[in-house]
Amino acid sequence: MNVVELNNVDQMYAGGVLALSDVSVSIEAGQVVGLVGENGAGKTTLMRIAMGMLGPRRGTVRLFGLDPRHDAVGVKRRIGYVSEDQILPAFLRVDRVIDLHRSLFPTWDDALAMRLAERFKISPKAKIRTLSKGQARQVALLCAVAHRPELLLLDEPAGGLDPAARREFLETSIRLLNEAGTAILFSSHYLTDVERMADRLVMLHDGRVLIDSDLDTLRESYSLALFPANGAVSRERLLALDGCLGVRERSGGLRALFALAPAETSELLEETVGIGDAPCHRIGLEEMFIELVGGQA
Amino acid sequence: MSYLRTLLRDDAIRRLPLWTVVTALNTSVLIGSIALGVARAGGATPPVSRFVFPLWLAVAIYLSFGPIRTRCRPLDLALPLSARHLWLAHAGAAVLAGALLLTASAAVVVAYGGLLGQPSTGLLALVVQLAAATALAVVFLQGARLEAWRVPVTAGWILRLVGALVAILAWGLLAADGPVALALVPAALAGLLALWTHRSVPQAFDLVVTGGRGAAAGTRPSPKLAAGWTAESPAAGAPRAGRTRWSTLLAILYNVPPWGPFTLVVLSVFVALGGALLSNGVAAWVPDVEMRLIFLPFTVYIMFSITGPLTYRLQHVDPLPVSRRTLFIALMAPLALALLTGYGAGWWAHTVARPDLVQFHIATSRGETDRWVHVPPGYLEIAPTPDVPELTAPWGESHPASSTPLSRRRPNGATIYSPFNTPDESSAAFEAWLLSRAIEAVYGHSVPPEQIVERYFVVEGDRVVAIAGGGVPLRADLQGLSPKPGGPDLTVVLALTAVPFLLLASIFFTTFRARVGDRARKVTFWSVLAVAMLGMIGHIPLMELGILDLLGSRILFEKLVLALGRTPEVLAATWALAAASIVAAYLMAQRQFLRVELPSKPSKFTLVDWGAPNA
Numbered sequence: 001m002n003v004v005e006l007n008n009v010d011q012m013y014a015g016g017v018l019a020l021s022d023v024s025v026s027i028e029a030g031q032v033v034g035l036v037g038e039n040g041a042g043k044t045t046l047m048r049i050a051m052g053m054l055g056p057r058r059g060t061v062r063l064f065g066l067d068p069r070h071d072a073v074g075v076k077r078r079i080g081y082v083s084e085d086q087i088l089p090a091f092l093r094v095d096r097v098i099d100l101h102r103s104l105f106p107t108w109d110d111a112l113a114m115r116l117a118e119r120f121k122i123s124p125k126a127k128i129r130t131l132s133k134g135q136a137r138q139v140a141l142l143c144a145v146a147h148r149p150e151l152l153l154l155d156e157p158a159g160g161l162d163p164a165a166r167r168e169f170l171e172t173s174i175r176l177l178n179e180a181g182t183a184i185l186f187s188s189h190y191l192t193d194v195e196r197m198a199d200r201l202v203m204l205h206d207g208r209v210l211i212d213s214d215l216d217t218l219r220e221s222y223s224l225a226l227f228p229a230n231g232a233v234s235r236e237r238l239l240a241l242d243g244c245l246g247v248r249e250r251s252g253g254l255r256a257l258f259a260l261a262p263a264e265t266s267e268l269l270e271e272t273v274g275i276g277d278a279p280c281h282r283i284g285l286e287e288m289f290i291e292l293v294g295g296q297a
Numbered sequence: 298m299s300y301l302r303t304l305l306r307d308d309a310i311r312r313l314p315l316w317t318v319v320t321a322l323n324t325s326v327l328i329g330s331i332a333l334g335v336a337r338a339g340g341a342t343p344p345v346s347r348f349v350f351p352l353w354l355a356v357a358i359y360l361s362f363g364p365i366r367t368r369c370r371p372l373d374l375a376l377p378l379s380a381r382h383l384w385l386a387h388a389g390a391a392v393l394a395g396a397l398l399l400t401a402s403a404a405v406v407v408a409y410g411g412l413l414g415q416p417s418t419g420l421l422a423l424v425v426q427l428a429a430a431t432a433l434a435v436v437f438l439q440g441a442r443l444e445a446w447r448v449p450v451t452a453g454w455i456l457r458l459v460g461a462l463v464a465i466l467a468w469g470l471l472a473a474d475g476p477v478a479l480a481l482v483p484a485a486l487a488g489l490l491a492l493w494t495h496r497s498v499p500q501a502f503d504l505v506v507t508g509g510r511g512a513a514a515g516t517r518p519s520p521k522l523a524a525g526w527t528a529e530s531p532a533a534g535a536p537r538a539g540r541t542r543w544s545t546l547l548a549i550l551y552n553v554p555p556w557g558p559f560t561l562v563v564l565s566v567f568v569a570l571g572g573a574l575l576s577n578g579v580a581a582w583v584p585d586v587e588m589r590l591i592f593l594p595f596t597v598y599i600m601f602s603i604t605g606p607l608t609y610r611l612q613h614v615d616p617l618p619v620s621r622r623t624l625f626i627a628l629m630a631p632l633a634l635a636l637l638t639g640y641g642a643g644w645w646a647h648t649v650a651r652p653d654l655v656q657f658h659i660a661t662s663r664g665e666t667d668r669w670v671h672v673p674p675g676y677l678e679i680a681p682t683p684d685v686p687e688l689t690a691p692w693g694e695s696h697p698a699s700s701t702p703l704s705r706r707r708p709n710g711a712t713i714y715s716p717f718n719t720p721d722e723s724s725a726a727f728e729a730w731l732l733s734r735a736i737e738a739v740y741g742h743s744v745p746p747e748q749i750v751e752r753y754f755v756v757e758g759d760r761v762v763a764i765a766g767g768g769v770p771l772r773a774d775l776q777g778l779s780p781k782p783g784g785p786d787l788t789v790v791l792a793l794t795a796v797p798f799l800l801l802a803s804i805f806f807t808t809f810r811a812r813v814g815d816r817a818r819k820v821t822f823w824s825v826l827a828v829a830m831l832g833m834i835g836h837i838p839l840m841e842l843g844i845l846d847l848l849g850s851r852i853l854f855e856k857l858v859l860a861l862g863r864t865p866e867v868l869a870a871t872w873a874l875a876a877a878s879i880v881a882a883y884l885m886a887q888r889q890f891l892r893v894e895l896p897s898k899p900s901k902f903t904l905v906d907w908g909a910p911n912a
Contacts, residue, residue, distance in 0.1 A: 014814030044897070053615050054811050054894045076618035085897045089549050089613050091558065096545055103542040104618050 034194030080144030569639030571596030578643020594832030605902030675855030706843035784862025
């Protein structure tokens with residue numbers, strides 16, 4: 001059974017803004033999935049739907065086989081959640097926040113909490129408002145992982161943190177729990193983090209899933225073809241080809257992203273548009289993201 | 298950017314429409330009380346000084362809770378505007394807003410002119426006086442923490458605010474009957490103080506203000522923080538689950554703007570006050586209070602106005618494994634507890650502290666002596682026409698019952714009458730017979746009229762001219778005297794409070810959906826609040842139009858309650874109906890709460906500008 005199962009999920013905000021459209025994502029136990037997309041792509045909405053904090057307008061959502069809106073308490077007890085928006089109450093002391101979480105999660109691991117608290121060097125008597133942003137996020141992380149959740153949802157958890165704090169945060173959370181078989185879904189704008197931590201990448205664009213692939217496949221099976229500015233082929237013609245994910249104009253030429261290995265892309269281009277000498281090469285995640293976002297029709 | 302443009306985009310001006318509504322409603326409520334006093338005084342025009350308090354309160358609420366401390370927005374600090382420019386624009390905006398609110402308040406007074414006799418022509422002069430004093434107060438307040446874009450709430454600020462408010466009130470009282478030219482004194486002082494303060498404003502405001510609430514934001518933990526973790530630290534210690542869970546959840550939910558950690562206290566005080574007023578507890582000190590029913594919409598209004606801010610912290614607990622039903626109980630239980638506590642306290646004051654529900658009074662005015670038996674309003678009667686029954690004693694003496702039309706508009710319509718009073722001069726024996734009947738009706742205890750004459754009345758001829766010993770202390774004289782069961786009062790009051798409140802809360806919770814925008818949510822909240830407030834002050838125009846009579850409404854209500862308690866079957870049916878209504882309304886509100894989808898950024902749902910949101 002999948003830990004997370006979203007099928008054909010739609011969500012809409014005020015003014016008819018479509019936040020998610022026909023999104024289907026499933027995550028198995030132990031998988032680390034990076035969720036990427038430009039601002040407003042629907043990442044936070046997807047996370048909040050998974051948490052049961054929003055209900056889908058259409059489609060089904062199951063976590064551990066349960067409906068997170070209907071079995072909210074049972075589901076949330078098995079989830080750790082940290083988001084950029086979810087700020088801890090500033091007026092509470094760290095120990096009170098931790099105390100609350102310990103009382104709410106039956107699987108709370110005191111030893112792990114203690115270890116993390118010492119590692120983060122946070123005073124239990126300090127009020128949240130006296131902590132730096134990074135430290136406050138560390139307290140949130142401690143609360144999210146110390147009950148050893150079966151699923152960890154991290155929505156831009158490291159947003160606003162410096163590179164060192166970000167790395168420490170992600171490594172702590174992801175490495176610590178993934179070793180124990182926890183499934184992790186984390187969204188980030190830092191594609192290097194995703195490349196380093198995730199097994200699989202889900203890319204959202206305008207509320208739709210554009211890519212859902214494991215990273216190894218992504219590295220092997222995606223390529224970028226470059227066409228000079230001579231008008232030999234049009235953007236529309238390229239977009240109509242099987243496997244073409246996006247075409248972007250740059251300096252008069254065209255850059256087309258294909259869900260094919262470089263050799264397969266060259267072969268396809270020769271067969272379909274008669275251009276066999278277009279340079280094709282593998283592409284990094286960050287470049288792929290830019291090509292995809294900029295190359296959508 | 299010109300001063301005028303900066304002034305017009307200042308929050309003191311931008312929020313003026315909402316504050317005008319609040320001011321108008323506040324003034325309406327106070328004018329209602331003054332109108333009652335005027336009515337009791339036979340319509341005599343009140344002196345202008347009588348209006349100082351309502352007008353002062355309008356400006357006092359604004360200065361205390363309005364956008365006075367916030368001199369600009371953080372964004373303005375990034376614009377090429379000097380702090381002096383921002384300071385001057387904000388001070389000007391606050392002065393202008395204060396003057397406009399005073400005018401709005403005075404306009405309400407004039408609008409209710411029919412209730413107040415002829416409103417004094419000195420009202421305009423009073424507005425000018427108070428506006429000048431307000432200008433001085435604003436400039437004085439703006440002298441605090443000149444380096445700050447927003448003045449932190451500190452003991453110093455509170456002291457300054459209290460001083461300013463007292464000074465405005467004192468000036469209003471002193472200058473109420475004086476010439477308008479007197480206003481030049483505070484106005485000139487305000488100008489001089491503004492000039493002097495303006496020169497002391499630094500070139501730029503600080504974004505992070507030290508001292509007060511802002512201080513903590515700028516501090517950083519000491520490097521030895523980890524030392525605090527001991528075996529007793531919660532992360533390593535023994536379980537303390539139950540206590541911690543509830544106390545922390547309540548601490549989170551009830552620490553919301555504008556009152557912060559004092560929310561629960563403020564909430565309890567206001568709701569308990571509503572409960573106490575609804576229980577008629579105030580009648581322990583002030584007899585003949587007809588306004589009890591007005592506090593039904595008042596209590597609903599207070600409870601609903603608190604519900605909005607209580608949604609502010611839900612985002613903190615939403616990701617936690619706490620059921621929505623539990624959260625709903627956590628939000629509703631303190632309200633219910635405060636209401637019941639207030640009602641209980643009022644009931645205690647009314648039934649224990651007040652000695653007698655039946656009283657006999659004698660008053661002489663302009664050579665005429667009035668005698669009357671006072672009974673609770675529920676024991677008065679309503680006749681369909683002005684033809685009220687004659688009161689005939691066993692020995693044949695007969696007089697008409699005292700009466701008054703239920704509606705001033707319909708003098709020939711339904712009429713309130715007292716079966717225990719007559720407007721005629723009657724014999725001492727007849728007065729004693731009336732009092733004896735009242736005691737029988739209210740207490741179910743029989744006291745022979747002869748005994749009343751002998752024990753309490755001073756008689757000359759056959760008329761009562763005084764009360765022996767000054768009063769009729771029935772409960773002191775007759776041990777064990779207690780009123781007859783009064784009917785399911787609490788049950789009815791609870792249902793009439795809880796059901797409308799929960800229905801309004803249901804409507805409000807339906808706006809917490811992803812597809813509903815923040816603006817729509819706010820519009821719904823303020824509209825529902827306005828409806829609740831209209832219920833609170835709606836009686837004033839109805840009274841003025843002669844459609845509603847407060848005493849009549851209260852008699853009808855209390856007679857209904859007495860009737861509902863007459864037989865065990867009706868009583869049980871009343872309880873069952875009230876309980877079913879409350880449970881149904883609760884389930885309806887809970888159903889909407891269970892479906893709540895919280896926005897990622899919560900709204901404060903308060904006009905009060907009292908401290909930054911304490912995330």
